[in-house]
Amino acid sequence: MRLSQLFTKTSKTIPADETARNAQLLIQAGFIHKEMAGVYSYLPLGKRVLDNIEQIVREEMNALGGIEVQLSILQPKDIWEKTDRWDDDKVDNWFKTKLKNGTELGISLTNEEPLTNALGGFINSYKDLPAYVYQIHSKFRNELRAKSGLMRGREFLMKDLYSFCRTQEEHNAFYENAALAYMKVYDRLGIGDTTYRTYASGGIFSKFSDEFQTLSDVGEDTIYVHEDKRVAVNKEVFTDEVLSDLGFKREELIEKRAVEVGNIFSLGTKYADALNVYYTDEQGERQSIIMGCYGLGISRLMGLLAEHFADDKGLVWPEAVAPAKVYLVRLGDDEATVKQADELYNRLTAAGVGVLYDDRDLRAGAKFADADLTGIPYRVVISDKTRVAGVYELKARGSEDSQQLNQAELLKTLDV
């Protein structure tokens, strides 16, 4: 992408109506636009980051055996009444709307009922199970108060997967595999070493659910980390009884602040039963389906990564999610220099390397400042001077030092 063609622009000042560092940085760098409290639009660079995170999640869900769908955002009321969840007393942060004729509708905040209902038409036999179905789509929650930028919005992008199993054993095995897949996602995003599988309240179907909590001072959750076992306990279930169940001693655990970046639940048979979705086993007997749900916040992760990897100059994206791998700075406008920069841009682009090509008519300082703020992993400078010297200047975003390389060395360093 040529920056001369990009409509967004960076700002020298941070927005006054945000205090969350992630939102400040992402708005200042032109990645997102705030529509209203808790609602953000994704501009070109932000959209790329979001897509990159989404793709990593998609790959791991596919590897887990998941099959992707896209569910509707408008939802009918009747299926939620069957599971007794429609009432505002049951779910109080639900956006709802109405058809012109007065028919009430729900706006997607979760999808157990719609998906189970949709699957019900196809699931008859034990041969049709298990089924692991997911989507990556917007969710809406009418939070009393939005906060923390992308980390807690009213509209957000989330991956939600639902498992439909025949037996508890089958469910348990998948549930554990899902937990492993989640950790793979966090590893790929560069936060694996600070993310803990965390015991949390399980609701009515199991003693615990599992949250995935990434350590962060701006996190909303308090967890107690067991470093040796690489697990944690959420404060909400941090009781002597639970510690005893888990075989942990209180003094082994360290209190930390964390951001919930995933949560997986066992759901039992409640929803499928309520929606009259069963399967017939090998003996011809009708059996209940055991469900699980597995959430992972894509946009929240973007906020977390923005905040987690930033420094005083701006964003510092991990290469896996960066909107581009290379920020190519062209200085000087000698015809030969322009030609050389154009050629490198074309070559890298053809090789599949994402490049933000700063071909704008700006001074060096402005371009360097933008390169830093934008957080692209590698900065390459081509100037009249480097051209004459026959070198390319390469600097990693996280490093203070730059190096002078010939073209072969540069391409090798960039894995081209």
Place this chain on the structure above:
RNA sequence: CGGGGAGUGGCGCAGUCCGGUAGCGCACGCGCUUUGGGAGCGCGGGGUCGCAGGUUCAAAUCCUGUCUCCCCGACCA
């Protein structure tokens, strides 16, 4: 939802207490100079002060209502 703070060109702010029809920086346009860490000088365009009502000869400024944003708390299937 309770408490606190704030809404003034695209962005960041001053002006509000002590009413007299709006100012600075950034950004933007033009010109000259400059050109490796957010350039300098000059000229120029752009806002009716969140919205509605009221007081007054006169309201960004005072009064009433309302909307929005931020923070703390509560809430978070």
